[in-house]
Amino acid sequence: MNLDKRGVFLLALLPLLWISWLAFHNTLGANPVERVIHFTGLWTLYFLLITLSITPLRRLLGWNALLRIRRMLGLFAFFYGTLHLLSYAGIDQWFTWQAIIHDIVKHPYILIGVSGYVLMLPLALTSNAWAVSKLKARWKQLHRLAYVVPALGVLHFAWLVKKDMNEPLLYGALLLVLLALRLPLFSQWRFSR
Amino acid sequence: MRKSPLPSEITPQAIYLERRKILAQMGLGLAGALGAGAAPSALASTGQKLTGYQSTAYGHDEKLTTYDNITTYNNFYEFGTDKEDPASHAGSLKTRPWTLTFEGALKRPRQMGVDDLMRLFPLEERIYRMRCVEAWSMVIPWVGFPLQKLIQWAEPTAQAKYVEFVSLADPAQMPGLRRAVLDWPYTEGLRMDEAQHPLTLMAVGLYGEILPNQNGAPLRLVVPWKYGFKGIKSIVKIRFRDTMPVTSWMKANSAEYGFYSNVNPAVDHPRWSQATERRIGGGLFEARRKTLPFNGYAEEVASLYNGMDLKKYF
Structure with a gap:
């Protein structure tokens, strides 16, 4: 089966189009800043999880074409993560560095979130073919950070929730499944053939 | 004042x-x-008009939060934990007939219907700032009567040092109760002097209308110098006691939510800052504003806490 990269690219832009549409029509709800921050944060996590699901899905379904979109999906996680960080630092904190640094130092969930973003940076920077050929085996080692970043994302989410943990627990469970599917115990599983 | x-x-x-x-x-x-500014109202107000309430000078220089925002962005976990849940699900709450029970350290226990209570005490409008512990705030035109008057009427004895408030907890009307997010029924409390402070209000209305269900109909507490969760909604029981009540949020996490929960920019929530707040309705590009000690009511209430270490008694 063929996979149209351009189609996936446009699909991945839909969340951004949706939130921009809401913003233009002034229909972001009572707390638009919170809405934008939560929305971009959630989509960062979604794209991290979607990216992690590619390898097991390819194996389970025997659909090799999936590999062609993995890098793009990972970069979209970085893209939405950047929007998330910018909306926190910009529209929420007005780039008042004093407040932001205080937040990072004093509030672990901010520190965890920022750490997750910082760990995405080398992955985004080395996502090109040149870096793959240059780094060789080390590239694969480096990109194991893709397992760590979503864990930080889930923790970041769980830590800020006031009381109802259902949603972060759901994403945490999904992440555990995606990681477990990589264990030797499950690595022989196939759906097709 | x-x-x-x-x-x-x-x-x-x-x-x-x-x-x-x-x-x-x-x-x-x-x-x-x-x-x-806010979007044009998509939500027509359907509330019944309240008549014969006195206007007061409280908060008249404040820009009111819109009716839409006050009634669609709520924390009322009995109807779900999302801000939109109460507006979507609180329609199932039956607010009449509604009886309030008074018990504990009283000359005699009492019961009274909410309509009778509303006739007993003259209603007044008070525009108060409301600061949520989640670091957002609103300006709300409540209609109600001072709790002080209700307490006088209830005739507590000298043993009464605290007031405990209990919300309705009926799973048939409140879908959020299916999950043990908090220890139901929702319980709150005030020290007697806080409860008798002239600012402390029992609200029965909003914007000159009967209180919408999602805002705590038919009767709720409003303590403007404390975080919003102290303003217990849909009250069915008021108990006078000689010991400090343990509130639902204290049970949920005593390290994060204390009995007093006075708005205090100098004492952060363990997980987030309380130094600033976001005023609801400000739009996408309005800056946060500084949170004021006692939510700006320090002049009126700071003396209640003379000599207390507010970092310890948060």
């Missing part, structure tokens, strides 16, 4: 416009295209 906002609460128009210009130049887009 201070009835106008501190000058620091109001962002001067010029600064505000300048900030928007800066944002636009930073290329965050949208800035120019977006108004900061």
Whole structure:
């Protein structure tokens, strides 16, 4: 089966189009800043999880074409993560560095979130073919950070929730499944053939 | 009593416009295209008008939060934990007939229907700031009567040192109760002097209308110098006691939620800052504002806490 990269690219832009549409029509709800921050944060996590699901899905379904979109999906996680960080630092904190640094130092969930973003940076920077050929085996080692970043994302989410943990627990469970599917115990599983 | 906002609460128009210009130049887009005000009302108010209430001078210089925002952005976990849940699900709450039970350290226990209570005490409108522990705030025109008057009427004995409030907990009317998010029924409490403070209000209305269900109909507590969760909703029981009640949020996490829960920018929530707040209705490009000690009511209430270490008694 063929996979149209351009189609996936446009699909991945839909969340951004949706939130921009809401913003233009002034229909972001009572707390638009919170809405934008939560929305971009959630989509960062979604794209991290979607990216992690590619390898097991390819194996389970025997659909090799999936590999062609993995890098793009990972970069979209970085893209939405950047929007998330910018909306926190910009529209929420007005780039008042004093407040932001205080937040990072004093509030672990901010520190965890920022750490997750910082760990995405080398992955985004080395996502090109040149870096793959240059780094060789080390590239694969480096990109194991893709397992760590979503864990930080889930923790970041769980830590800020006031009381109802259902949603972060759901994403945490999904992440555990995606990681477990990589264990030797499950690595022989196939759906097709 | 201070009835106008501190000058620091109001962002001067010029600064505000300048900030928007800066944002636009930073290329965050949208800035120019977006108004900061609320969208035109999509939600027609359906409430029944309240009549014969007195207007008061409280908070008249404040810009009111819109009816839409006050009634669609709520924390009322009995109807779900999302802010939109109460507006969607509180229709199932039956607010008449509604009986309030008074018990504990009283000359005699009493019961009274909410309509009778509303006839017993003259209603007044009070515009109060409401600061949520989640670091957002609103300005709300409540209609109600001072709790002080209700307490006088209930005739507590000298043993009464605290007032405990209990919300309705009926799973048939409140879908949120299916999950043990909090220890139901929702319970709150005040020290006797806090409860008798003239600012402490029992609200039965909003914007001159009967209180919408999602805002705690038919009767709720409003303590403007404390975090919003102290304002217990849909009250069915008031108990006078000689010991400090343990509230639902204290049970949920005593390290994060204390009995007093006075608005205090100097004491952070263990997980987030309380130094600033976001005023609801300010739009996408309005800056946070500084949170004031006791939510700006320090002049009226700070003396209640003389000699207390507010970092310890948070």
